[in-house]
Amino acid sequence: MEMASYLAGERWSDHPECTHRLLAALARMVNDAVDDTTRSRLIPLIPEVIGLTSDDPHVDARLALRSATSALPIASQARQNILAVGVLTSERVLAGLDGRPWDHLSEPAADALARVPLARQWAKDFTGRSRVSIRSFRRTAAPNILAVSVQGIAEAAVSDPDNRLVELLTSAITEVKAMVGVPATEHTTPLRLPQTLR
Secondary structure, three states: OHHHHHHHOOOOOOOOOOOHHHHHHHHHHHHHOOHHHHHHHHHHHHHHHHHHHOOHHHHHHHHHHHHEEEEEEOHHHHHHHHHHHHHHHHHHHHHHHOOOOOOOOOHHHHHHHHOOHHHHHHHHHHHOOOOOOOOOOHHHHHHHHHHHHHHHHHHHOOOHHHHHHHHHHHHHHHHHHHHHHOOOOOOOOOOOOOHOOO
């Protein structure tokens, strides 16, 4: 994110204005969670996050939902309950924004929850019919859902946690691009860093 701020002509910061706050948080979390070899695979994604900004709360809810559904099936049992709550909460925010029934589940959410029936039931019992305000969701719930999701994937008992984290960030960037109207691109040449930053 610091390099994104540089390329965007902003002051050097890992919280650049050129990138959606929650997407930038996800990028920082993934960067910190992967090893050095995998981290080098994030370099081509740097220019992809520039200009991805929006005040639309759909972006926050979609990022939280994508993160939680990616982590839920593979996370440790200790984290599955909170991730299932994250899935339900994100879906309820989206349902409210879109005027759908409060208990509507998208296919990715339903699939992820179906793979962890005990966590799904616990989350349903815990949340009941409660809803969270958009402001609280954006300020507190969504960042917490991302943090638990990234940690859950990083510590999952799978052979490729780093690959899954890169895939999560890549798919999140693609989804935000579609939401804010930025066309998807593919880099055919590596990003060249300024000499002073190599």
